[in-house]
Amino acid sequence: MLDSYFIKHLALLLILCGYRPYISAQTCLDDYFTAEYKGSENFSLIKSISTVSNELVCTGKITYTRNGLVSSNGWIAKLNQNGIVLWSKQFQVPGFNYTVLNDIVEGADGMYYAVGEATDTVGGSNLPVVVGLFMRINKYGNAVSSATLNISGLKEESTFFKSINKASDGDLLINGYNIYPGLKNFKAIILRVKPSGLVEWITNYASSKFEFKYLFKNAVHETKDGQVLTGTVAHFYDAITGSVKETGFHLISLDKNSGEKKWDQVLEYSGLQTAPLVALSSVSYITDLPGGELSFNTSFSDSTKYNQPDYNGKSVSIIVTSAGAFKKAISYYNTQPGSHTADGLKLNNNGDQLLLLDDGKNSLLVEVGKEAGFFKQKAFLNSASNLRAMSLSQTEANTTYIFMSNKVFGNRISLYKTDTTASIACVKAEINMI
Numbered sequence: 001m002l003d004s005y006f007i008k009h010l011a012l013l014l015i016l017c018g019y020r021p022y023i024s025a026q027t028c029l030d031d032y033f034t035a036e037y038k039g040s041e042n043f044s045l046i047k048s049i050s051t052v053s054n055e056l057v058c059t060g061k062i063t064y065t066r067n068g069l070v071s072s073n074g075w076i077a078k079l080n081q082n083g084i085v086l087w088s089k090q091f092q093v094p095g096f097n098y099t100v101l102n103d104i105v106e107g108a109d110g111m112y113y114a115v116g117e118a119t120d121t122v123g124g125s126n127l128p129v130v131v132g133l134f135m136r137i138n139k140y141g142n143a144v145s146s147a148t149l150n151i152s153g154l155k156e157e158s159t160f161f162k163s164i165n166k167a168s169d170g171d172l173l174i175n176g177y178n179i180y181p182g183l184k185n186f187k188a189i190i191l192r193v194k195p196s197g198l199v200e201w202i203t204n205y206a207s208s209k210f211e212f213k214y215l216f217k218n219a220v221h222e223t224k225d226g227q228v229l230t231g232t233v234a235h236f237y238d239a240i241t242g243s244v245k246e247t248g249f250h251l252i253s254l255d256k257n258s259g260e261k262k263w264d265q266v267l268e269y270s271g272l273q274t275a276p277l278v279a280l281s282s283v284s285y286i287t288d289l290p291g292g293e294l295s296f297n298t299s300f301s302d303s304t305k306y307n308q309p310d311y312n313g314k315s316v317s318i319i320v321t322s323a324g325a326f327k328k329a330i331s332y333y334n335t336q337p338g339s340h341t342a343d344g345l346k347l348n349n350n351g352d353q354l355l356l357l358d359d360g361k362n363s364l365l366v367e368v369g370k371e372a373g374f375f376k377q378k379a380f381l382n383s384a385s386n387l388r389a390m391s392l393s394q395t396e397a398n399t400t401y402i403f404m405s406n407k408v409f410g411n412r413i414s415l416y417k418t419d420t421t422a423s424i425a426c427v428k429a430e431i432n433m434i
Contacts (some may be wrong), residue, residue: 032424035083035415042410043075046217047103047391048403054395055080058403059114061100062090063410074101074116074133076141081395083415089141093118093133093148101133102217103163107195108170111144112137115161115174118148130158132176134197147197151178151189151204159189162217167256170195175220175230177212178204188212188232190220190254201259207250207266210234221286223294225322227262228254231283231296234266249283251296253324263324285344289351289370292322297355299341300331315339315357317368332366334359334379335432343392356402358382358389362429363402363416379431380416380424387414 039062046060056079061072073090080086093099096118104114113136120129131148138144151159161176172193179186192200206212212232221229231251252264285297296318314331321327333339336359343356351370358364367376380402382388387404390413394400398419406412418424 032416032418033083034417034424034427037085037413037415038409039411043413044405044410045390045403045413046101048393048401049104049106050393050395050401051106055086056083056393056395056401057104057106057112058391059101059104059116061116069097069121071097072100074099074114074135076101076104076112076114076137078141079415081399081417083417087141091135091143091146093146096120096129096131098128099133101135102161104137105164105166105172107166107172109195110139111195112139113164113166113172113195115164115176117160117176119158128158130160130179132159132161132174134161134174134193136195136197145197149199151202156180163220165220165222167192167222171200173220173222173228175218186212188218188230188252190228190230190259192228192256192259203254203259203261205252205261205264207234207264210236210248210250210266212250216282218283219286222256223288223322225292226256227322228256228259229286229294229296231286231298231318233281233283233298233300236268247300249296249298249318251283251318251320251324265320265324265326267318267326267329281340284341285353285355287344287346287353289319290349293327293351293370294320294322295351295353296320297341297344297353299339313338315341315355332374332433334362334364335430335434336361339364340389342389345392345394354392354394354400356389356392362431363387363389363404364431364433365400365402365418366433374433376421377431377433378418379429380418380427381429 041062041064043062044060045058048058058077060075062075063072073092075090077088078086098119101114101116116133117130118133131150135146136144158179161174163175165173174191176189178189187204187206189204191202212234218232234248234250248268250266253262281299283296283298287295289295299315314333316329316331318329319327338360340358345354347354353368355366362379365378386408390405391403400419402416404414
């Protein structure tokens, strides 16, 4: 664990460019609508958030090919409640040909804080060099400061920042990975960072039995009692064949003030299928439940018949106590076989959550109670199955925004504005959660 140092700043070296997609929209019921955004280059949305002013901020990457080399720039856009793009910016770190922004939060100071990574694949080595990227962005989309970090400082190692969340005191919690050459030799990391970029602590962690699933964007969450939580998919590899024998989930809790481990839990699922059958599996949403219980939402495959590239077998809510003791795991899926948990939101203090699922055909909005029972559910057809649910945002009461990527056209993303009480009639689909 490393303490109290500043990340190297690169603010003046970032290149900012405007990028405004074309928009086509279809209004269905009342104020609910669908919209499609088309760009001149391939662009993907990874995460969306709602702001205190009830606007939407999205982040991801823009991918392009120049001189036969595939490159990307980090991308951020701001939309109003009607889905109109207010501004759109892209960012590139000099010396790196591949920049992506994986997550973003709005700080107490009105700034946006984004994390991602910058990759150099043309540096004369067969192994790419990757550094974690941390950015402060003002309300106009301009970079106020930025920083990169390699956890160990060794050129052979790579650092990835995958998710960020705001702590109760205004600090920032960052989740990611630190990897040495060879995909199995890496550790997960959590950082507590001041808005200025001062690192309060860094904690590396691993399981003695399992090796973590590589490069997934797992949520990071602070509980009411000051625990910092995350979870990841973990695989047990056969020492002789190198094949994956079992899959489970590794959940961990750190002390918010020191970064020291409070508890961890490896949950093994007998007979649970393995990569690539859980190709999209990640711990996408974590929240507190009444009575001190904690809910980790993810997805998994328990049968080879779900071996599809776009969804897993079932979604699952893993419930543990505040001390990490396992209580239960409840899985669910639509009548369309398969279910991938893409995102989630806390609805109230009663333990109710709104989950965004994808069954390979539809986007599903499901309200789940403390006992993981369904009491509201809606499904929205994903344009001949071309769309994949990516991110969920909510502004004013009962107004929900679903962002989706396009699996066929890389230069398009879609937005549905709706809620779970009034469906968009023109894209309504059947749902029957099991």
